[in-house]
Amino acid sequence: MYTQALNAKPDAGEPQLEDAALLEAFQARIDAEDRIEPNDRMPAAYRKTLTRQISQHAHSEIVGMLPEGNWITRAPSLRRKAALLAKVQDECGHGLYLYAAAETLGTSREELVDQLLTGKAKYSSIFNYPTLTWADIGAIGWLVDGAAIMNQIPLCRCSYGPYARAMIRVCKEESFHQRQGYEIMVTLSKGNEAQREMAQDALNRWWWPCLMMFGPPDAASQHSDQSTKWKIKRFSNDELRQKFVDATVPQAHYLGLTLPDPDLKFNEQTGHWEYGAIDWDEFKQVIAGNGPCNRDRLAARNKAHAEGAWVREAALAYAEKRHARKAAA
Amino acid sequence: MKDVFPLWEVFIRSRNGLAHKHVGSLHATDATLALQAARDIYTRRGEGLSIWVVPSNAITASDPADKEMMFEPTASKIYRHPTFYDVPEEVGHM
Ligand SMILES: [Fe+2]
Ligand SMILES: [Fe+2]
Numbered sequence: 001m002y003t004q005a006l007n008a009k010p011d012a013g014e015p016q017l018e019d020a021a022l023l024e025a026f027q028a029r030i031d032a033e034d035r036i037e038p039n040d041r042m043p044a045a046y047r048k049t050l051t052r053q054i055s056q057h058a059h060s061e062i063v064g065m066l067p068e069g070n071w072i073t074r075a076p077s078l079r080r081k082a083a084l085l086a087k088v089q090d091e092c093g094h095g096l097y098l099y100a101a102a103e104t105l106g107t108s109r110e111e112l113v114d115q116l117l118t119g120k121a122k123y124s125s126i127f128n129y130p131t132l133t134w135a136d137i138g139a140i141g142w143l144v145d146g147a148a149i150m151n152q153i154p155l156c157r158c159s160y161g162p163y164a165r166a167m168i169r170v171c172k173e174e175s176f177h178q179r180q181g182y183e184i185m186v187t188l189s190k191g192n193e194a195q196r197e198m199a200q201d202a203l204n205r206w207w208w209p210c211l212m213m214f215g216p217p218d219a220a221s222q223h224s225d226q227s228t229k230w231k232i233k234r235f236s237n238d239e240l241r242q243k244f245v246d247a248t249v250p251q252a253h254y255l256g257l258t259l260p261d262p263d264l265k266f267n268e269q270t271g272h273w274e275y276g277a278i279d280w281d282e283f284k285q286v287i288a289g290n291g292p293c294n295r296d297r298l299a300a301r302n303k304a305h306a307e308g309a310w311v312r313e314a315a316l317a318y319a320e321k322r323h324a325r326k327a328a329a
Numbered sequence: 330m331k332d333v334f335p336l337w338e339v340f341i342r343s344r345n346g347l348a349h350k351h352v353g354s355l356h357a358t359d360a361t362l363a364l365q366a367a368r369d370i371y372t373r374r375g376e377g378l379s380i381w382v383v384p385s386n387a388i389t390a391s392d393p394a395d396k397e398m399m400f401e402p403t404a405s406k407i408y409r410h411p412t413f414y415d416v417p418e419e420v421g422h423m
Contacts, residue, residue, distance in 0.1 A: 093370050097353055
């Protein structure tokens with residue numbers, strides 16, 4: 001999941017409004033690892049939390065096409081271009097699976113898309129960073145999709161059936177994304193001096209924002225408790241972040257690249273890589289709309305939506321015309 | 330609302346000869362576009378050899394609230410299962 005903001009805050013006020021016995025029965029189903037399906041009874045706060053999380057996840061997939069789409073026409077070879085095009089198309093598909101899952105909770109896709117376009121809904125902060133060089137395409141596949149995989153695998157067991165099923169499809173497709181990104185990094189790191197520098201520069205710029213993708217540290221994130229109880233969330237932000245760091249550091253070393261963290265060190269006792277302090281002010285700024293590309297991203301989505309309006313209108317008009325003809329015949 | 334596309338459920342038969350299976354849903358203005366979209370969204374990696382699209386509102390579903398009433402009776406009918414019957418061991422596998 002492209003999801004730190006997706007640790008949506010459940011509405012604390014709402015559960016009390018519901019029948020205690022119903023809440024208890026619902027929790028019992030969750031505890032028994034039952035999957036909750038669209039027409040099942042569920043607490044309003046569960047519905048609301050999931051609608052927000054799944055739709056923000058969908059928005060992230062859709063906005064996530066923009067930074068990479070930026071390089072499709074400039075990919076250095078036909079092989080790279082075909083791969084990048086297929087990857088970006090996959091992300092669009094992910095967005096659509098997720099909107100469909102969110103809709104089962106009772107909010108229409110039109111309404112959800114509207115929340116994105118008006119800036120009311122959030123999406124992952126990572127897509128508010130620019131793709132300055134070709135190496136950024138490698139770094140995104142390797143790191144951003146790598147972090148997304150860490151986040152999404154536990155979501156395949158989320159208590160809400162449609163979300164879990166969408167995640168299973170998504171996870172199957174993500175692995176190619178990460179591998180194609182890493183392959184780009186391998187090629188660059190084995191290239192000439194300028195290419196190695198380009199790879200290092202991309203890693204320097206993407207590393208910290210990727211660690212932020214997992215969301216605020218456990219001590220500071222008040223939203224996770226209820227989500228954990230409802231089995232929407234299976235691991236804490238810090239646990240997932242640590243898994244990502246442990247998996248990624250050796251991959252960076254293989255490339256002969258240096259991680260931009262002077263405090264990074266391996267702890268023999270715990271077997272984990274310990275990382276330095278994350279700049280949470282930067283994170284807050286980007287989430288609040290002040291990242292390097294927030295305005296561009298929203299403007300691009302609005303432009304695409306507006307310019308596609310005639311296609312949607314024409315398709316509807318055609319369907320209506322055929323309907324009317326059939327009725328008349 | 331002018332901009333709302335009808336919802337379709339997508340079913341795909343995979344190459345292994347199993348029945349069509351529900352894979353998800355999508356929005357499209359008509360059946361032709363729904364099929365086209367289903368192909369693009371749900372079969373990018375050879376997932377299937379046949380697609381059905383069905384308007385979501387054409388599906389009649391059982392009510393989850395009736396789950397007990399609908400499905401519980403089957404639990405008590407153990408004589409519907411082969412293991413309910415004793416076949417002498419000398420007869421061998423049946
Ligand atoms: Fe994705
Ligand atoms: Fe991806």
